[in-house]
Amino acid sequence: MCLELNDFKRLGRGQGHGPLSLPCNRNNAANRRLTARGLRLVAAGLLAGPALALPGCADVQPWQRGHLAKPQMQLEPLPVQRTVREHTYVSREATMGGGGASGGGCGCN
Amino acid sequence: MRQRPLVRAIRDAIALLRRKRRRRSALAVAAQASPALKALTAAAMALPGLGPAPSHAAPGDLGTFSYGHYTESARDLYGIKSAYKPIQVDSLFGSAHVTLADRWKLDFNFTQDTWGGATPMATAPLAWGGNQYGQTLTGATPYLALTSAYVDADLNPYGPYSSGTLNAIRKDTRLAHTLSTASPETRQQGDLHVTREWDDFALTAGAGASIENDYHSYFGDLGGRWDLNRKLTSLTLGLSYTNDSTYAQLDPGAFSYFSIDAYKNQIKNIPDPNSANVRHILEGTRQDWGTRLGLSQILTKDAFIETGLGFRRSTGYLGNPYKTVEFAFVDPSQTPDTTSLPGVSLYAATTGAVMEKRPEERNQWTWDMRYVQYVEPLDAALHLGYRFYSDDWGIDSHTFDVDWGQPLGGGWTVTPHFRYYSQSEADFYQPYFIYRQAAPLDPVSGKVNANRLPVDAYSSDQRLSGYGAVSGGVTVAKAIGKAITLEAAFEYYSHAGNLKLGGGGEPSYADFGYYQWNAGLKVDLSAPSLFDTGGDEHAHHHHHGGHGGHGGAPAGVMFGHMLHEAGQVMVGYRYMYNLQRGNMLHGSDKASDGQIVANGCGNIQCREASQDMSMHMHMLDLMYAPTDWLNLMLMPQFVSMEMTLRTLDGAPPPSGQHNHTRPTHTTGGVGDIGMYALVKLLDQPGHHVHAGIGISAPTGSVKEKMHGNDLIHYGMQLGSGTWDFKPSLTYLGDAGDWNWGAQLSGTKRLEDKNEVGFTFGDIFQSTAWGGYALTDWLNATVRGVYTLQGSIHGEYNQPHSETGPMDFPNSYGGHYWDVGFGLNANVSSGPFEGNNFAVEWLQPVEDHVNGYQQERRGALSATWSVAF
Secondary structure, eight states: OOOOHHHHHHHHHHHHHHHHTSOOSSOHHHHHHHHHHHHHHHHHHHHHHHHHHGGGGSOOOGGGOTGGGSGGGSSSSOHHHHHHHHHHHHHHSSOOTTSSSOOOOOSOO | OTTHHHHHHHHHHHHHHHHHTTTSOHHHHHHHSOHHHHHHHHHHHTSBTTBSOTTSOOOSOEEEEEEEEEEEOOOOOTTOEESSOBOEEEEEEEEEEEEEETTEEEEEEEEEEEEEEEEEEEEEEGGGTGGGBTBSEEOSSOOOSOSOOEEOTTOOEEEOOBTTBSTTOEEOOOEEEEEEEEEEEEEEEEEEEEEEEOSSEEEEEEEEEEEOSSEEEEEEEEEEEEEETTTTEEEEEEEEEEEEEEEEEOOTTTGGGEEOGGGGGGEEEEEOTTSSOEEEEEEEEEEEEEEEEEEEEEEETTEEEEEEEEEEEEEEOOSOTTOEEEEEEEOTTSOOEEOSSTTOEEEEEEEEEEEOBOOSEEEEEEEEEEEEEEEGGGTEEEEEEEEEEEETTSOEEEEEEEEEEEEEETTEEEEEEEEEEEEOOOTTBOSSEEESSOOOBOTTTOSBOGGGOSOSOBBOOGGGSOEEEEEEEEEEEEEETTTEEEEEEEEEEEEEGGGSTTSOOOOGGGOEEEEEEEEEEEEETTGGGGGGGGOHHHHHIIIIITTTSSSOOOTTOTTOOOOOSTTOEEEEEEEEEEEEEEEEEEETEEOOHHHHHHHTTTTSOOOEEEEEEEEEEEEEEEEEEEETTEEEEEEOEEEEEEEEEEEOTTOOOOOSTTOOSOOEEEEEEEOOEEEEEEEEEEEETTEEEEEEEEEEEOOSOSOOBOSSSOBOOGGGSSSOSSOEEOOEEEEEEEETTEEEEEEEEEEEEOSSOOTTSEEOOOEEEEEEEEEEESSSSEEEEEEEEEEEEOOOEEOOSSOBOOSSGGGSGGGSOEEEEEEEEEEEEEOOSSTTTTEEEEEEEEEEEEEEEEEEEEEEEEEEEEEEEEEO
């Protein structure tokens, strides 16, 4: 069972309503333009993800997953390195992580 | 139907895995099994929830420990030498990932950073005297007041201004930072997560906190994973909440040079008990809500993809209390001055620095994607990642990264990585702000009134500017046996305006780079059971022989046990905490404030004394037995200390340069590394004696400073600064359920003075204990300790703090009696099989101090070790 593209379109639209209706401090028009542009890109990403994934619906049987089980093939093969680097990037760049769960606190000025 | 036996074999392999899970890691099973079973096990492990898999499934039980260092390059200050070193950070990271019970997992992470050094506080045109241009050294006070500010009709800056004449000046659009610094500060962060797994689902819940003097952050999160499509596809959903509070003291050296109008209601003015100064504390709170929806999909037997969509909303005080913005106002009604430059007339600008102000909300979206491909001919893995980020502050960013995981055989794996990052600037970012209008000055203070600025959000923090960054590095890992993996990594990072995607980034004055490295080890906590294959007798020997065979010395006793078999390796971790709080003592008696003021500081009067002081020490304990009578030990350590000061009753008024405006001082970083050899002298049933000889190398800093340039109190330096000789003699005995021991140990300084002119006193310690085995795995101990330490010899030969007894060599050392209560656990079954845990509390009984010192409240020691 693969996910339907429509599911992602629906999700994309759902994401759109909230943020667009948020009050903005100033320069509402500019913000809305940026927001709309961001959303379009995000929606494109959401569509691109499953589109790339669709060919993967070809069956890979459990006993064919030996390569995928190798340490170097894990999503995070070096978790300590990821933690160290991400912490530095977040303290030196404007981008706030990947949107996932994490704590604040910078240890920097 | 030909698949049936295979399906059955997989089912058997899974059943086998589940049965063995409590005692052995899946890897151990794979290592011992037949090739066919190995392949099946590897296949089974690919099922999320059963082993490492693309869908975030957990690997085996692990403990990790790592130390890292970060150093930033100096900023381009156009030939001016800054009095400050760029930022440096020392960090320590530890984690444990353990199976609590079938399908329940626990994750614990701990991080400690100590950082200090200079960062930009403001930016201004060089021509206007930004950063004291024209002088040779920037001083200890951030320089925000500009000497002159002239612009032409197009608002281009002109300078330098010299003695009232405009003739020497020229157009100069270069910008410069004003740097600011702070004394070292330490941040500690811990978090705990619990995961419950089902066949097709997993739920994780966790919480944590990050604590610094000026910033507290508390967070909680929930995550779920749903495997579907016969585990080819996994969906994840994460929710997080963060609640932060800022309690920041504004830079006392710079405070009088910037305007705080916009934050008047958030700033508390607290009179400093130590001086005529007032401490200005900015308080703010912030909340973040975040969510991420992720999808991972196995594409082929050699590739999978993971993608996610995240949203984060931040509200509250989102600014940086240590950043200011330079504003310039050119009154259009003025008559311009003519100059000798043809056609150039100059207008005077009124300038002023203002605390930066950001919008109080921020909505952020991310879309990220990671593609992982196995490259069979090389047995390598290629990771390609991309992340798009956009927020309603006007910042868009793109991140590309690529990793190549290459196993080389012999347990080596090399993983080079490369990353490119580019961001656009925030709507309210400018290096400085200039307007054609009369300056909105406050009639009372004469400063720019931040409530009457033409903009309502403004920042000159270069993190919000447009720029690009490239970074690259390599991680090298080496597996030693089945249980231990050493890992070291290096990365260099370069931030530059001209690396921005599409151009138009910030000019080069804001460019900087950093490098960071870290080294550590990873221990497979389930691996010791691998050595139990020789049967129960061997296992028994391993568990008890590995930890002394005598119930184990109390946690606070170092060098308390030996490894008894040639070739054995032990990895351990030791944590020590001690606290001083309460009365000030002189000898064994309580000292009054009046006595301390009069006598505690040599020829001058004391003004301050410690209110409390705490120390945390983290040590890695590595031990190897080349023969059965000799053990070699390596003990790197990481220390952090915090001292809060109070003003003594009857203290004299402050004398200028040593005014404390930050009553809490912190230091932290790498301590002295110890290298030891233990030699077995006697080993009979019921009696064992070994001697230890070793040295401690002066790797810990003795040049830690306070705000400004003064060396901090002697006792807060991170090391001794000298090579030290550390002998010990240990006796262990046991009979039935009873066990006992005694130890003599000492520290002899091998040098007359360290690089800053002093040595700590020598130390002698004797201790004896008795223990009783409460169960076959738990031992309780009681012990007595006597410690003698000399006072400091010599004194600082560089500028240093001299405000209280802690700044004088004769108020160090003394002799002390303590009583310790401890528990030792040698785990012989279950998920922690083969591990040794011990904890001990030392309760002071009597203090007899040299000079004037604060009484001790107690010390906690906790150790963990595992032998292979």
